Each structure stands twice: as C-alpha cells, then as structure tokens.
Amino acid sequence: GRPRLTWPGILELEIEASCDHWVVYDGLEHAICVEPQTGPPDFTTIRPAVVEAGASLEATMTWRWRRLR
DSSP states (O other), X not given: OOOEEEETTXXXXXXXXSOSEEEEEOOSTTOOEEEEESSOTTXXXXXXXXXXXXXXXXXOEEEEEEEOO
C-alpha cells in the first residue's frame, strides 16, 4: 500500500511509488525515513531484474502533502 505519515492536526504526507516494496526506518526519535525499494533485501536471489544494454530501469515516486488545519 501507500505509506501515509500523519502529524495529527497539522500535516499529512502520502507517498506513492512505482516500486512494490518499502523500507521504513524510525530508529531516531526526531526523524523518520520512508524509502521505496524495487524488491526485498534478497531480491537478486528471488527474482532479479535484468536490464539489457541500452535499456533503462526507472522508478518514480510522488509525494502528496495535505495541511490538516
């Protein structure tokens, strides 16, 4: 699904990406990181992406901000 970060009563951020996996890191009290990934950590042993010479592999990400006040 799409990650949604909410600061109650202040702000909301919805993130959309062409990737089907996400990494969320919230190990610091003052910060959070939400990052789209093209696959799980062991992706190369499960279903590797093959990109032929001259071709490209692209990923997109969109942020939607909404003020809650």
